[in-house]
Amino acid sequence: MEWFTADGYWLGRLVFQEALAVIYLAAFLTAALQFRALIGKRGMLPARDVLRRTDWRSAPGLFRLRYSDRSFAAVAWTGCAVAVALIAGVDDRVPLGAAMALWALPWLLYLSIVQVGGVWYGFGWESLLLETGFLAVFLGNAGTAPPVLVLWLLRWVLFRLEFGAGLIKWRGDACWRNLTCLYFHHETQPMPGPLSWFFHRLPRPVHRAEVAANHVTQLLVPVLLLTPQPVASVAAGLMIVTQLWLVLSGNFAWLNWLTITLALPAIDWSPLTEPPAQRGAPLWYEVVVIAVTVLILALSYRPARNLVSRRQVMNRSFDPLHLVNTYGAFGSVSRVRLEVVVEGTSDPVVHPGTVWKEYGFRGKPGDPRRLPRQFAPYHLRLDWMMWFAALSPAYARAWFGPFVERLLDNDRDTLRLLRHKPFPGAPPAQVRARVFRYRFTTWRELRATGCWWHRTFVRDFLRPTRK
DSSP, rough: GGGOOGGHHHHHHHHHHHHHHHHHHHHHHHHHHHHHHHTTSSSSSHHHHHHHOTTTTTTTGGGGTTTOOOHHHHHHHHHHHHHHHTTTTTTGGOOHHHHHHHHHHHHHHHHHHHHGGGGGGSSSSHHHHHHHHHHHHHSSOTTOBBBBBHHHHHHHHHHHHHHHHHHHHHHSEEEHHHTOOGGHHHHSSSOOTTTHHHHHHHHHHHHHHHHHHHIIIHHHHHTTTOOOTTTTHHHHHHHHHHHHHHHHHHHTTTHHHHHHHHHHHSSSSGOOOOOOOOOOOOHHHHHHHHHHHHHHHHHHHHHHHHHTTTOOOSSEETTTTTSSSSSSOOOOOOOSSSEEEEEEESSOOTTTTTOOOOOOESSSSSSSSSSOOOOOOOOOOHOOOOOHHHHOOOOOOOOEEEHHHHHTTTTHHHHEEEEOOSSSSOOSEEEEEEEEEEEEHHHHHHHHHHSSEEEEEEEEEEEOOOO
């Protein structure tokens, strides 16, 4: 079928696959280095408990066969190895069927991880990676021109991602409609980056222009993805520029990078280079791609209906394989930044002279003098959940107690998630947690104190606790 493939999009497919493989590597590396403390056998929320609460139908995956910390590590590190192989272009050196199997492997491995991850894996970018990774299986390799249907399905993912995010904002917090949300957002976002302080200090008219540009990019530009070239390429380019702005202003794991990756195959790269010699698509491949397209379109009904619903929900999966999902973020924006500060002491009895030492986290604000660091696309899961804990103790009810218990034991795996361990020898006798209000300092305060943050005590989060 001549209409089945698009020769001019071979370069877009190539850069898409390379970028997606890099994101897979970041995701599997995040899982491999953090799982023992979070969902391991002695983790805060063990994966075995998730497996007991769910079944094959609701949460299929490899760990239904057998789970152990060793098997999880094997899955995560195998995912890293496959991602490296894909980055090296191994999929272009094997037959089409083998290339599809090679791309299916990280999707299956990561699906299995997400299914046992519980609240630690409840972020929208987990489903986005799985949805995108599933479609990548059917995108082909260098031996065959990319199929038009899969290219359009990737645009459909990008459309729902951006348009859904735009609608949830417009329907949500009034500050999005009056263009004032960025008076607060750079300061109160879950994990600021090294430039967030400077973004926050931009003039307010610039913040209003940022919000207006966001509305254009998320509510109008996605429609242009569905138009002919070169308009679709311009639309994808605008999305990439917007996402790079977000990359500079904060840490959102691989969300922004994956959005950029989804925009790449929507660009017509043909004016830049001639396509290499490619064979026609085999019949079995055409049948498989058409069948997958029909499946995705059928599964798209509920997510599409959600987009136009007045009760739109965000970051939800409608099928256990996460094949078609809904997305969105920041339907409401916090005006004040609260942080939970965790401290320990060696004193078995608290007295007026008790010295409390603060635990330092890698990404979330702590020491007022420490400039926020850049971690994305690597995902600091504990740091992100600490942000939710500050919003409401209900978000931390399941895991914060176990977290404190492990601090009281100086648990090695838990301490590896932290930047600063104030008790390198004997564990603390007691641990407490307090809520502080954080705000970015002014230029004058920064010059006078060297502090990027100013913090004020608000309330106790957890009273001194011992084993």
